[in-house]
Amino acid sequence: xxxxxxxxxxxxxxxxxxxxxxxxxxxxxxxxxxxxxxxxxxxxxxxxxxxxxxxxxxxxxxxxxxxxxxxxxxxxxxxxxxxxxxxxxxxxxxxxxxxxxxxxxxxxxxxxxxxxxxxxxxxxxxxxxxxxxxxxxxxxxxxxxxxxxxxxxxxxxxxxxxxxxxxxxxxxxxxxxxxxxxxxxxxxxxxxxxxxxxxxxxxxxxxxxxxxxxxxxxxxxxxxxxxxxxxxxxxxxxxxxxxxxxxxxxxxxxxxxxxxxxxxxxxxxxx
Amino acid sequence: xxxxxxxxxxxxxxxxxxxxxxxxxxxxxxxxxxxxxxxxxxxxxxxxxxxxxxxxxxxxxxxxxxxxxxxxxxxxxxxxxxxxxxxxxxxxxxxxxxxxxxxxxxxxxxxxxxxxxxxxxxxxxxxxxxxxxxxxxxxxxxxxxxxxxxxxxxxxxxxxxxxxxxxxxxxxxxxxxxxxxxxxxxxxxxxxxxxxxxxxxxxxxxxxxxxxxxxxxxxxxxxxxxxxxxxxxxxxxxxxxxxxxxxxxxxxxxxxxxxxxxxxxxxxxxxxxxxxxxxxxxxxxxxxxxxxxxxxxxxxxxxxxxxxxxxxxxxxxxxxxxxxxxxxxxxxxxxxxxxxxxxxxxxxxxxx
Numbered sequence: 339x340x341x342x343x344x345x346x347x348x349x350x351x352x353x354x355x356x357x358x359x360x361x362x363x364x365x366x367x368x369x370x371x372x373x374x375x376x377x378x379x380x381x382x383x384x385x386x387x388x389x390x391x392x393x394x395x396x397x398x399x400x401x402x403x404x405x406x407x408x409x410x411x412x413x414x415x416x417x418x419x420x421x422x423x424x425x426x427x428x429x430x431x432x433x434x435x436x437x438x439x440x441x442x443x444x445x446x447x448x449x450x451x452x453x454x455x456x457x458x459x460x461x462x463x464x465x466x467x468x469x470x471x472x473x474x475x476x477x478x479x480x481x482x483x484x485x486x487x488x489x490x491x492x493x494x495x496x497x498x499x500x501x502x503x504x505x506x507x508x509x510x511x512x513x514x515x516x517x518x519x520x521x522x523x524x525x526x527x528x529x530x531x532x533x534x535x536x537x538x539x540x541x542x543x544x545x546x547x548x549x550x551x552x553x554x555x556x557x558x559x560x561x562x563x564x565x566x567x568x569x570x571x572x573x574x575x576x577x578x579x580x581x582x583x584x585x586x587x588x589x590x591x592x593x594x595x596x597x598x599x600x601x602x603x604x605x606x607x608x609x
Numbered sequence: 610x611x612x613x614x615x616x617x618x619x620x621x622x623x624x625x626x627x628x629x630x631x632x633x634x635x636x637x638x639x640x641x642x643x644x645x646x647x648x649x650x651x652x653x654x655x656x657x658x659x660x661x662x663x664x665x666x667x668x669x670x671x672x673x674x675x676x677x678x679x680x681x682x683x684x685x686x687x688x689x690x691x692x693x694x695x696x697x698x699x700x701x702x703x704x705x706x707x708x709x710x711x712x713x714x715x716x717x718x719x720x721x722x723x724x725x726x727x728x729x730x731x732x733x734x735x736x737x738x739x740x741x742x743x744x745x746x747x748x749x750x751x752x753x754x755x756x757x758x759x760x761x762x763x764x765x766x767x768x769x770x771x772x773x774x775x776x777x778x779x780x781x782x783x784x785x786x787x788x789x790x791x792x793x794x795x796x797x798x799x800x801x802x803x804x805x806x807x808x809x810x811x812x813x814x815x816x817x818x819x820x821x822x823x824x825x826x827x828x829x830x831x832x833x834x835x836x837x838x839x840x841x842x843x844x845x846x847x848x849x850x851x852x853x854x855x856x857x858x859x860x861x862x863x864x865x866x867x868x869x870x871x872x873x874x875x876x877x878x879x880x881x882x883x884x885x886x887x888x889x890x891x892x893x894x895x896x897x898x899x900x901x902x903x904x905x906x907x908x909x910x911x912x913x914x915x916x917x918x919x920x921x922x923x924x925x926x927x928x929x930x931x932x933x934x935x936x937x938x939x940x941x942x943x944x945x946x947x948x949x950x951x952x953x954x955x956x957x958x959x960x961x
Contacts, residue, residue, distance in 0.1 A: 387852040413854030422846035427709060427899040429844070436900075437841045441854035445835035489845075493853070 339365040339400060339496045339525050341386075341416075346395035348378075348385045354393070355381045356549040363497075363542075368519065368526045370536040372560075373546030374570050379529035380421070382546075383501050386527070387418045399497065413441035416497040417490035419483070421505065424474065431477075431485050432470045435460055438492030460491035464518060480511030487518065500528035504535060513538075537561050537585040545569055561585040628897050632910035636689065639914045643685045643921040648928055649676055684814040685917055688934075690822045691811075691875040692885055692916025693909040696893075697830055698872035699886025700901070700908050704844050705864050706777075707770045712887035713872040716777040716865070720784035721754020722747035722876040723807060727788045730803045731795030743806070744818070744877040751873030754784055759865060770847075808933030809882035811920050822874045829871040830909055836860070837902030844899070882916070882935050884942025889915050891949055 340363060347357040356378035363369040371379045384390045386397055388409060397404040399415055407415070417438070424434065435457045436449060443453075461470050464484040469477065474485060483503060490498055500519065504512040512532070516539040519526055530536040536543050537557040545553045545560050547569040553560045562585070566574050575588040645651050651659075651673055659677040668674065698713035706715065714720070725746035733742075762769075762776040788807075792800055833840070839860055842850040851857045872886070893908040916934075919941065923934040 384848070387848070389848050389851055408854075409851065409856050410854035413852060416852070418849065418852035420846065420848045420852065422848055424845045424849070427703075427844060427894055429841075429899045433841075433898060433900050434845075437838070437845060437853065440838050440842045443838055445838070499852075 340398075341497050341525055341527060342396075342398040342401075343382070343386075344396040344398065346382065346385060346397065347393045348381050348390050349393040350381070350390065354549065356546070357394075358550055359395070359546075361544045361551065361554060363525055363527050365525055366523060367541045368528070368539060370528055370530045370540035370543040370557075371546065372530060372533060372536055372543050373552075377546040377569075378549045379546060380501055383418075383499050383527070383529055386499055387416065387420070388412065410441045413493060413495070415495050416499060417493040417495040418499045419486045419490050419501065419503055421501045423482075429474050430470070431461060431466060431472055431474060431488075432457060434474050434485060435488045435492050438489040441493060456494065457488075457492050460488040461485075463491060463522070464488045478511075479507050480514060483507065483511065483515050484518065487515070491522070496524055498522065498524050498526045498528075500526065502529050502531050505531065533561050533566070534586045537587075538579065538582065558583075558585050561587070625897075625903050628903065628907055629910070632907050632914070636910050636914040636917070639917045639921075640685050640689060643688075643917050644677060644681045646921060646925060647676070647681060651677060683816045683819060684811045684920065686819055687814040687822070687878060688811050688916045688920040689913035690819065690826055691879045691882065692889075692912040692914070692919075693830070694822060694826045694871045694875040694912075695882065695886035695916070696889040696908045696912025697826070697833065697905065698868040698875075700890040700893075700904055701833065701840070701864050701868045702886075703890060704840050704901070705770070705861065705868070706774050707844075707846070708774065709891065710887070711774070712883075713868060714781070714881065714883070714886070715774065716869065717754040717758045717780040717784060718751045718869055718872050719876050719881045720781040720788065721757075722751040722873060723788045723881060724754075724784050724791070725750025726806050726877075726880070727791045727795075727803050730806065731791055731799045747877040748873055750784075751869070751876060754780060755865075755869040755873065805933060806880040808935035809880035809938075810923075810931070810934055811879055812924070812931055814878075818878045822878055825871050825874045826909075829867045830905065832863075832867055833905050834902070836864075837900070837905065840864075840901040840905075841899075844901075880935070882938055884938040884946070885912060885916055885919075888942040888946050888949070892945070895949070 342362045343359050346359040348355050359382060361369070371382065373379050381390060385392050386404070388405070392405070404412055404416070436453065438460065439449065439453050439456065458467075458470070461467055464487050466481065466484050466488060469481060469485070474482065477485065487503075498519070503515050503519065507515065512535055516535055519528065520539050530540070540557055542555065543557050543560050544551055545565065552569045553565050561576055563574055563576050566572055566576070566587070573590050575590060576585050577588060578584070579586050641653060641656065644656050645653055649672070655673050656677055659674050660682070662668065663678055695713055699711070702713050702715060703709055703711045725748070726743050728750075729742045729746035758773070758776045758780050761780065762773045792803055795803070839850070839855045842853040842855045843857070843860065845853070847857045847861075850860075889912045890904065890908055893904055893911050897903045897907050916938075919937045920934055923932045923937045926932055926937075
């Protein structure tokens with residue numbers, strides 16, 4: 339159960355958006371794809387879930403070429419929670435999660451007892467059992483995101499792709515969602531906008547800058563002031579999380595009073 | 610902000626067999642009433658007698674026979690078929706362009722058909738086809754409009770929802786301008802019949818008009834029912850649908866062709882009847898939920914019943930004159946939609 343990109347290049351409108359992307363997400367790892375807006379995070383993910391066709395390179399699933407699989411077969415291996423929102427026609431949570439069974443069903447197959455079991459289980463795993471009969475559009479942002487993850491779980495794929503799953507969510511839901519994803523035990527590649535959240539939850543991160551991989555490794559090695567300045571052009575401080583030691587970002591005002599004293603009091607990263 | 614998750618609204622939707630049987634019974638009752646009611650009332654027994662004798666191959670030259678078999682039955686059946694066709698097309702177009710306020714005419718089908726029909730009615734185009742000239746003109750117009758919108762919207766290789774809406778609206782405005790131009794240049798007497806056609810009517814229904822719309826309806830509904838899951842996935846968004854194993858480009862193209870066909874043929878036999886394809890899908894979704902495997906069959910039955918009832922009103926409400934059916938569907942449909950929008954925020958999405 340691993341996902342590997344080899345020298346991937348994706349062009350949009352004849353212009354290379356990302357190139358030379360090589361990375362590997364081993365079995366069960368929660369990998370974060372980081373980078374500034376427009377650095378190509380979504381483009382890479384969309385190449386994996388077949389919205390963009392790579393101009394060069396390979397996408398390998400357990401060593402086999404993913405793009406050679408038919409769309410239905412690929413959907414049984416990789417589930418996606420994309421950024422777009424469903425049309426709000428009033429699907430209930432159960433109906434919406436049942437849509438995750440699509441790649442397993444032929445045109446004339448009905449929903450069987452097994453499908454209903456899988457759907458109920460997926461809803462329970464994201465902690466939404468009490469919402470099963472509710473209309474999707476009545477849910478809060480965090481609940482919606484959970485339900486979309488349940489839909490991906492009902493797909494029974496062993497790889498999960500998430501495109502900025504915490505976008506537009508309140509802080510409580512941001513940690514809730516990432517904690518949920520980290521605990522699922524599947525192989526995850528997620529575009530994450532917030533570097534501190536990535537530092538807290540990801541096993542490994544891959545940092546993109548201008549369409550190329552700028553750095554990769556454990557969060558503590560990638561999320562450093564030097565790397566951030568090089569990729570984002572931002573002057574930041576990185577400290578170790580007081581409880582976990584994970585790298586956390588502190589913003590610095592571009593101008594104004596700074597004293598050596600306040601900086602030196604901050605515990606160093608490798609504490 | 611949501612305070613608690615304990616207030617679970619129970620699923621009050623009807624189970625599918627009950628819902629389907631209910632819609633079918635409703636449709637039959639409405640059709641039976643529509644065949645019996647009119648300037649001459651015919652008892653259900655007499656209606657039954659006429660129909661069974663015809664089915665058995667016996668024909669009686671009675672007044673009842675003439676009224677039921679030659680006039681009312683083809684009219685009721687055509688109204689039912691067109692109602693089902695417009696509702697089916699509306700349901701699919703709403704998913705295709707990801708907009709609950711879309712209707713089958715959004716893609717330029719009706720305005721293209723209007724150009725064709727107007728050309729026939731005002732200038733006698735296709736005169737050699739006789740009675741079929743208006744139908745032929747509007748089908749050709751609808752197909753041309755559909756092909757134009759499709760070609761323009763496809764720039765860049767994909768049928769993106771926003772592009773499709775924009776192209777549809779722009780091309781519809783363009784075709785409507787052509788219709789207005791033709792009316793302006795045409796002879797004033799013929800303009801009357803154009804106006805009548807533009808508002809829609811089943812007043813000229815004959816048996817010979819039925820096979821084409823009925824066959825296209827059956828074919829398209831049959832195809833769509835096999836695509837119920839794919840439609841549900843598409844409602845999640847094109848990218849989500851792709852990640853669920855749906856071949857989105859092909860599905861969009863096929864849905865576009867299927868809805869254009871079924872709506873174009875309906876417009877050709879009945880004129881432009883508004884609101885049915887917009888409102889009925891939503892009423893059905895409120896009753897049976899959003900799963901297209903239920904919405905499609907229930908919608909076809911409900912649309913048929915709605916159109917049959919509207920046509921019954923159109924020919925009885927100001928008898929012996931006949932109201933254009935588009936007036937009736939708009940009088941019922943517009944308030945119904947306003948109530949729906951106010952009661953169901955999902956039509957406009959949730960606020961905030």
